[in-house]
Amino acid sequence: MRVYLDHNATTPVAPEVADRMDRAARELWGNASSVHHFGQQAKAAIDDARTHVAALVGGETSEIVFTSSGTESDNFAIRGAADVLEATGRTHLISTAIEHEAVLNTFKALTRRGFRVTLLPVDAGGIVDPDALRDVITNETALVSVMHANNEIGTIQPIGELAAIAKAHGALFHTDAVQTAGKIPIDVKAFGLDMLSISAHKLYGPKGVGALWLRKGVRMLPFMTGGRQERNRRAGTENVAGIVGLGTAAQLAIGTMAVDAERLRLLRDRLEHGVLTTVRGAERNGAAEPRVPNTTNISFDRIESESLLIGLDLDGFAVSSGSACSSGTLEPSHVLKAMGLPHARTLSSIRFSLGTSNTDADIERVITALPPLVEKLRSLTTVGGRR
Ligand code: PLP
Secondary structure (H helix, E strand, C coil): CCEECECCCCCCCCHHHHHHHHHHHHHCCCCCCCCCHHHHHHHHHHHHHHHHHHHHHCCCHHHEEEECCHHHHHHHHHHHHHHHHHCCCCCEEEEECCCCHHHHHHHHHHHCCCCEEEEECCCCCCCCCHHHHHHHCCCCEEEEECCCECCCCCEECCHHHHHHHHHHCCCEEEEECCCCCCCCCCCHHHHCCCEEEEEHHHCCCCCCCEEEEECCCCCCCCCCCCCCHHHHCCCCCCCHHHHHHHHHHHHHHHHHHHHHHHHHHHHHHHHHHHHHHHCCCEEECCCCCCECCCEEEEEECCCCHHHHHHHHHHCCEECECCCHHHCCCCCCCHHHHHCCCCHHHHCCEEEEECCCCCCHHHHHHHHHHHHHHHHHHHHHCCCCCCC
């Protein structure tokens, strides 16, 4: 039996989600924009999903816009806000050095259009200091975008405090909550946010579906041009089955999140402690807290992470080195680099991200398998080789 420890890359679709999506695909095939019975059935299913997604993040139903992915939600939030605010003379954008590529590359694209972008640093634990934002924000800042939790190391950012600073300067605040939705409670109102992105496939829903929570009153230019779907905010005929899948995943997460989080935290801590105490030269990357309960990132001295990843895969364990999008390349993790870790350590890190199917036995197996595998790889590696 293989052990899947890569839930931050994607999660398996929950059986209830697959069942409801299957039914939606067969029965709710009407176009939600049609006024007849078939269209209205599809629209009702979308609206039902919208209530669950809104409840998951503490927003209003009318504030949820469905998209094709977390990536699209990030693009929509950042480009939409930049487009509206450019006309007001606000051409400064702020984010952090540890964002996902969906955010970083969107800001990069905006610099080519004349926007000035400041990336905030993080400390050695992977956390943004609110004073760093205070130091750089001005009345020309249009938008601040800081991820809720990092996908590689799991650290949680002080988004409430950061959002308050943005607000005091008249800037909008967006957070990429792709790695927290369904894992820890989110309350967009208590946090004082303007926009928040989520993605279905990180919370046991389908791939290719996401949502943007957009606070009522925030003016945005639609990111896609076309029809008037999603109250004129996102053109394109809705992916009804996918949206039903996201809604079901959100509904399930609301019911199980607290219990799952505590169970996963215990398993994660057991895994982390087991590895750090049994494998020589193993060190955790990133602060222990605040951190999402399912994630640990560990560097193994004198080991190339790709070799360990492949060795673990051959032994039946699925893990990741850095973020999933950059696996397969030998580029050091930009997150670990931003934390100031030594170059060698940035190339020897493995992310273990747990999920609902993981058991005590899985964790015991990986703790047992790692020490001999690491020693074997070290014996094959020329000391000081590539690094
Ligand atoms: N943001 C973060 C923090 C992520 O971890 C991911 C996926 O890895 C994304 C955005 C992109 O989401 P999607 O895969 O739905 O495009």
